Amino acid sequence: MLRGRADGAFAGTMGAAEIGGYRHDVYRFLLSPRWLALAAAVLLLATVSVRLGFWQLSRMHDRVAESSVIERNLGEAPVPVSALSGPAGSVTGAEEWRPVTAAGEYDPVHQLLVRYQTNAGARGVDVLTPLVTQDGTAVLVDRGFLEAPSGTPDLSDVPAPPTGAVTVTGWLREDSDAPSDATTAADGTVRAISSDALARELPYPVAAGWVQASAEDPPAAQPLIGPEQPELDSGPHFFYAMQWWFFALLALVGYGYFAWDEAHPARRRSAEPSGHRVPADRLPARRL
Secondary structure: OHHHHHHHHHHHHHHHHHHHHHHHOHHHHOHHHHHHHHHHHHHHHHHHHHHHHHHHHHHHHHHHHHHHHHHHHHOOOOOEHHHOOOOOOOOOOOOOOOOOEEEEEOHHOOOEEEOOOOOEEEEEEEEEEEEEEOOOEEEEEEEEEEOOOOOOOOOOHOOOOOEEEEEEEEEEEEEOOOOOEEEEEEEOEEOOOHHHHHOOOOOOOOOOOOOEEEEEEOOOOOOOOOOOOOOOOOOOHHHHHHHHHHHHHHHHHHHHHHHHHHEEEEEHHOOOHHHHHHOHOOOOOOOO
């Protein structure tokens, strides 16, 4: 009791200068090589996390802008695909998802399957068939989705396209920028669609981009599953940004806590379970 009062009286007589010097001495360990290295690692982690958070925000803004373009394009009236695409041109992101029509005859001999596709959670392939128009130019048409959970089916098992003259209505899509091993046909399949890559393998000129069909007139005897509507939300990027910023805050707060804990070992010992304390009869005698 007397000792506690004496400590309190001593603390009360300490001036601001003494308290500042005391704190300076207590936290001197922060200048040791180990703690300086830890501080550098924490600052690096926090900086990277903050930058990744802002990167996710920029991706969110890009997706919102892209969704705005898609929504506007979806509301346009259908136009002939030749008005937007040709063998010498290209389809840009500003034109993607424009409703278009194309008339001609399907060429099932050069039909391809696009592997690793999903539709409403099901796994399968998309069926890509050239549609040869009256002027001899072909338009690549994704006729629809074929469920194939056990793997890529044989081309002979794919439902046949309509024969004779057919009119396709659908959305104009941009060519994939995937590497050549994904866009080059192998065993009647590709992993991504590129009119530029496939034009080198087909016997006629091919219009840029491709059409994702939503309707065929006349319809096929065994229709494929139609396409899903494009997603128009902002995606999960905002929540990813929050997560990265939380990691940065957690790193800084964690460093501060461990530094405080290192500077106050007496508080740490007093918080230990009673089973770890030294018995009273083994403590040295106190002098009052």
